[in-house]
Amino acid sequence: MNIEIAPSILSADFSNLANEIKKCEKAGARILHIDVMDGHFVPNITIGPVVIESLRKKTKMILDTHLMITEPKKYIEPFAKAGSDWLTFHIEAVKNPSALIKKIKSLKLKAGISINPATPVSKLSKYLKELDLVLVMSVNPGFGGQGFIPSALKKISDLKKLTKNENIKISVDGGINFDTISDVVKVGADIVVAGNSVFRSGLSIARSIKKLKVLANLE
Ligand code: DX5
Ligand code: ZN
Secondary structure (H helix, E strand, O other), rough: OOEEOOOOHHHHOOHHHHHHHHHHHHHOOOOOEEEEEEEOOOOOEEOOHHHHHHHHHHOOOOOEEEEEEOOOOHEEEEEEEEOOOEEOOOOOOHHHHHHHHHHHHHHHOOOEEEOOOOOOOOHHHOOOOOOOOHHHHHOOOOOOOOOOOOOOOHHHHHHHHHHOOOOOOOEEOOOOOOOOOOHHHHOOOOEEEEEEHHHHOOOOOHHHHHHHHHHOOOO
16 A cells, blocks of 8 residues: 655745755655635635746645635646646536546646535546546645544545545545544545644654654554
8 A cells, every 4th residue: 555645735834835845855755735725715815826836846746736716727727837736626616527627637637626524425426437536625625723524534435435446546635633644544545635744743844744654554
């Protein structure tokens, strides 16, 4: 099993972003999770393509871009141009997910769909064959540092069964810390997104990532 920890820069020190992500890379992280919020789909506003463009110059990590925005269609090209590698949009925000998946793939990026805690896994069934990634939210999107919602565990294990013949990664996002990581890995997560527990655990970034890996039984 090759489970990955994807640090979420939402909890990083934005005045020192290049250094923070270098530390993640040095600690062995291969995927950098970037939260894009528009103040409409979620009540918070974060970053846009211009930041991704700057980060692209500083790291070779996979830029895993999580679009928490109401009009993902409008922004696929700008994020692709800026250097995103993976683009994940929310199924709650779009009418025709297949068209968006096609668009993302036509730009040679990996395509993902995310589901909020209130959205059932069954909403994804039709799209599983086309997708590279499913991002299961284990908090209501909008902010870092929230508590893990345990009903995500059943959703992950259901998805694991549904995708056993597909080449698709299951990523989990929200409230994953030293206490909750082993549960999400046990039920089948391939990628674990971690914000506060990487950047604000009280330990260094390297030690936090190491500890998460040990607790997930990856090392
Ligand atoms: C929440 C974001 C998450 C967030 C996770 O809306 O999608 O990626 O950064 O932060 P933690 O790990 O602190 O819950
Ligand atoms: Zn996220």
